[in-house]
Amino acid sequence: MDSIVPCLELNLYTEPNSSSSIxxxxxxxxxxxxxxxxxxxxxxxHLPTHQYRIARPPxxxxxxxxxxxxxxLFRSTFAQRLQKYGDVAVLPDADPNSGAIVPCNNxxxxxxxxxxxxxxxxxxxxxxxxxxxxxxxRPEAHRCFRGEIRRTxxxxxxxxxxxxxDIEKDRDSLTPxxxxxxxxxxxQLMKNQGLWLYRDKRIVGAIPGVSIGDVFFFRxxxxxxxxxxxAQAGIDYVPASQSSxxxxxxxxxxxxxxxxxxxDAGDVIIYTGHGGQDKHSRQVVHQKLECGNLALERSxxxxxxxxxxxxxxxxxxxxxxxxxxxxxxxxxDTWFDVGKSGFGVYKFKLVRFENQGQMGSVVLKFVESLRxxxxxxxxxxxxxxxxxxxxxxxxxxxxxxxxxxxxPLYYQYLTTTRFxxxxxxxxxxxxxxxxxxxxxxxxxxxxxxxxxxxYDLNGIxxxxxxxxxxxxxxxxxxxTCRNRVSQKGLRNRLExxxxxxxxxxxxxxxxIQAGSFICEFTGIVLTQEQAEIFTMNGDxxxxxxxFPGRWAEWGxxxxxxxxxxxxxxxxxxxxxxxxxxxxxxxVACYMSHSSSPNxxxxxxxxxxxxxxxxxxxxxxIENIPPMRELxxxxxxxxxxxxxxxxxxxxxxxxxxxxxxLILLNLVVALCRQKFGICVFGxxx
DNA sequence: GGATTTTCACAGTT
DNA sequence: CAACTGTGAAAATC
Numbered sequence: 001m002d003s004i005v006p007c008l009e010l011n012l013y014t015e016p017n018s019s020s021s022i023x024x025x026x027x028x029x030x031x032x033x034x035x036x037x038x039x040x041x042x043x044x045x046h047l048p049t050h051q052y053r054i055a056r057p058p059x060x061x062x063x064x065x066x067x068x069x070x071x072x073l074f075r076s077t078f079a080q081r082l083q084k085y086g087d088v089a090v091l092p093d094a095d096p097n098s099g100a101i102v103p104c105n106n107x108x109x110x111x112x113x114x115x116x117x118x119x120x121x122x123x124x125x126x127x128x129x130x131x132x133x134x135x136x137x138r139p140e141a142h143r144c145f146r147g148e149i150r151r152t153x154x155x156x157x158x159x160x161x162x163x164x165x166d167i168e169k170d171r172d173s174l175t176p177x178x179x180x181x182x183x184x185x186x187x188q189l190m191k192n193q194g195l196w197l198y199r200d201k202r203i204v205g206a207i208p209g210v211s212i213g214d215v216f217f218f219r220x221x222x223x224x225x226x227x228x229x230x231a232q233a234g235i236d237y238v239p240a241s242q243s244s245x246x247x248x249x250x251x252x253x254x255x256x257x258x259x260x261x262x263x264d265a266g267d268v269i270i271y272t273g274h275g276g277q278d279k280h281s282r283q284v285v286h287q288k289l290e291c292g293n294l295a296l297e298r299s300x301x302x303x304x305x306x307x308x309x310x311x312x313x314x315x316x317x318x319x320x321x322x323x324x325x326x327x328x329x330x331x332x333d334t335w336f337d338v339g340k341s342g343f344g345v346y347k348f349k350l351v352r353f354e355n356q357g358q359m360g361s362v363v364l365k366f367v368e369s370l371r372x373x374x375x376x377x378x379x380x381x382x383x384x385x386x387x388x389x390x391x392x393x394x395x396x397x398x399x400x401x402x403x404x405x406x407x408p409l410y411y412q413y414l415t416t417t418r419f420x421x422x423x424x425x426x427x428x429x430x431x432x433x434x435x436x437x438x439x440x441x442x443x444x445x446x447x448x449x450x451x452x453x454x455y456d457l458n459g460i461x462x463x464x465x466x467x468x469x470x471x472x473x474x475x476x477x478x479x480t481c482r483n484r485v486s487q488k489g490l491r492n493r494l495e496x497x498x499x500x501x502x503x504x505x506x507x508x509x510x511x512i513q514a515g516s517f518i519c520e521f522t523g524i525v526l527t528q529e530q531a532e533i534f535t536m537n538g539d540x541x542x543x544x545x546x547f548p549g550r551w552a553e554w555g556x557x558x559x560x561x562x563x564x565x566x567x568x569x570x571x572x573x574x575x576x577x578x579x580x581x582x583x584x585x586x587v588a589c590y591m592s593h594s595s596s597p598n599x600x601x602x603x604x605x606x607x608x609x610x611x612x613x614x615x616x617x618x619x620x621i622e623n624i625p626p627m628r629e630l631x632x633x634x635x636x637x638x639x640x641x642x643x644x645x646x647x648x649x650x651x652x653x654x655x656x657x658x659x660x661l662i663l664l665n666l667v668v669a670l671c672r673q674k675f676g677i678c679v680f681g682x683x684x
Numbered sequence: 685g686g687a688t689t690t691t692c693a694c695a696g697t698t
Numbered sequence: 699c700a701a702c703t704g705t706g707a708a709a710a711t712c
Contacts, residue, residue, distance in 0.1 A: 127692085181688075181689055181690085184689060184690055184691095187690080187691095188690080220690085220691095223690095223691080229691085229692080230691070230692070231689085231690050231691045231692075232689095232690080232691080232692095233691090233692080233693095236692095237693095239692080239693050239694075240693085240694090241693070241694065241695090242693090248693095279686090280685090291693070291694090
């Protein structure tokens with residue numbers, strides 16, 4: 001064997017007789033001698049001859065033993081990292097060839113235990129150059145990797161919110177320029193703690209735990225989860241110097257419209273190689289077949305799939321661009337062309353593998369197109385274009401293309417929770433702040449939160465707390481005050497939809513950035529007596545105390561700062577009230593349950609001072625792509641996959657029956673009174 | 685829009 | 699040759 005094995009297939013699990021469960025294509029790398037220059041090389045380009053002169057390394061050992069070695073490595077590093085969180089273990093009798101990682105419920109190390117890392121952590125480490133491909137992930141293993149990705153991104157996003165708030169606190173003082181790039185700082189902090197994922201292997205193909213359609217707001221976030229390792233460059237690759245045969249191999253690209261010669265048709269991309277631009281991003285010299293350009297050509301040569309991430313301009317809030325993972329492509333063609341500038345550029349034709357699920361960028365464009373769509377052009381299934389009847393400042397759509405169930409139409413829409421009157425009476429006076437011109441650093445409401453505002457200037461929740469005090473009707477500050485985030489209503493177009501899996505569900509037509517306010521969970525708060533009557537009737541109510549305290553997950557920075565203390569002030573209020581959502585409710589009522597939710601409950605006070613009756617405000621803790629289902633942890637066990645609204649629906653049926661019975665009673669009583677007749681015997 | 689960042693690849697040196 | 703070190707590129711960000 002006088003050549004290389006450019007990519008080792010790492011089978012984490014092979015389903016017996018499975019054929020179609022995984023989309024990752026199986027590519028057997030072509031192993032061909034490599035001593036002639038690619039025919040398309042134009043004479044004008046500088047040929048990086050060293051790439052070709054490197055002596056061939058000694059032949060690799062037999063694939064089986066090498067495979068074993070790598071899978072052992074792969075397994076141990078992942079297992080160590082995952083075991084840290086206590087919800088994953090390696091099966092002791094796992095097949096050493098499979099390297100299987102399976103989640104288990106280890107009662108001694110429950111998920112959520114966080115190991116405090118020493119400061120300074122691991123030394124800066126280089127990326128590995130070993131190519132592996134992860135195939136045939138078992139569903140459990142996929143979940144476990146997804147959990148790892150989720151925790152990592154949660155830390156990234158909440159650390160960013162935390163640092164931004166820190167800068168905003170004294171922005172009058174001269175903030176060094178480098179601190180304004182908070183995303184870079186976050187990545188650096190996480191790297192120092194060894195929290196970047198997939199550093200120990202170069203993964204060809206899909207990254208375990210990253211789904212098509214996942215959205216990112218920062219390039220560094222792509223680096224942290226291992227999707228694309230370059231901070232700025234568009235082509236990520238194993239460098240020639242580290243490759244076993246001296247040839248670079250590309251693994252992922254970012255298509256973000258920075259090159260004038262790109263042509264993006266979705267499934268087919270004509271991608272321009274990099275280089276040849278001046279600092280104004282103008283093409284000024286010919287491109288060369290080196291670095292990433294050569295790597296892409298080599299990936300075509302070996303038939304190695306390339307991850308594609310699209311950077312898309314997004315007319316949303318703060319960040320101007322979102323990055324969405326669109327799946328795997330193969331390079332099918334490459335040529336040297338004269339670009340619009342008149343200079344030579346390399347072009348690569350990339351074709352998307354089929355059966356990969358819808359592209360995230362297509363979904364993004366679709367929901368954007370709905371903004372300006374004429375009413376009659378809307379897709380079938382939109383039963384209502386605003387469930388709230390303009391009570392919310394954004395429409396709440398209602399979509400059902402499955403059956404004729406129009407249940408959500410029959411409830412009165414309740415934008416904010418109604419508390420019993422006695423809640424408002426108690427100590428309503430003198431609770432507000434006096435910041436007439438808007439709340440600045442010193443504000444009595446901020447003091448109630450422990451001297452800081454709970455949100456940054458973009459309205460992102462800095463970190464979860466037991467309770468948050470916002471400014472309210474008793475304050476002197478204007479309604480635009482920064483400390484009124486959850487009173488300003490919806491900021492995203494939400495949609496209640498019928499789902500075969502979960503009955504009802506809620507999704508957004510906009511990208512929701514992690515830390516943003518979504519909506520309130522509203523209902524009519526019952527007095528103790530009312531609740532007892534409801535309970536006696538066997539009716540189910542929403543008990544806020546049953547929501548687990550997930551707020552702590554947003555902003556748990558103990559992995560970064562060893563002296564980090566979880567916020568304990570204001571202390572958790574006792575929540576012994578119940579909410580009735582049987583007549584009036586809002587969109588939140590239709591959210592599905594999940595044990596790894598993307599939405600959390602944050603308790604907030606603003607219109608009264610009674611800490612036993614806070615509002616249940618819902619915040620995103622992940623970046624949620626449009627059309628992805630929102631989920632909440634209702635505190636149910638995992639076996640319970642039903643939804644609140646399902647139980648409520650059952651309750652509706654019971655109530656309807658009772659109502660009919662009462663009506664019948666009335667009619668019968670009237671008949672008896674009027675006609676003196678006895679209907680249905682003496683019982684009435 | 686320019687200044688400011690980081691990371692990575694690469695090449696040269698110790 | 700392994701380990702540094704310095705340089706330059708890079709579709710980033712504010």
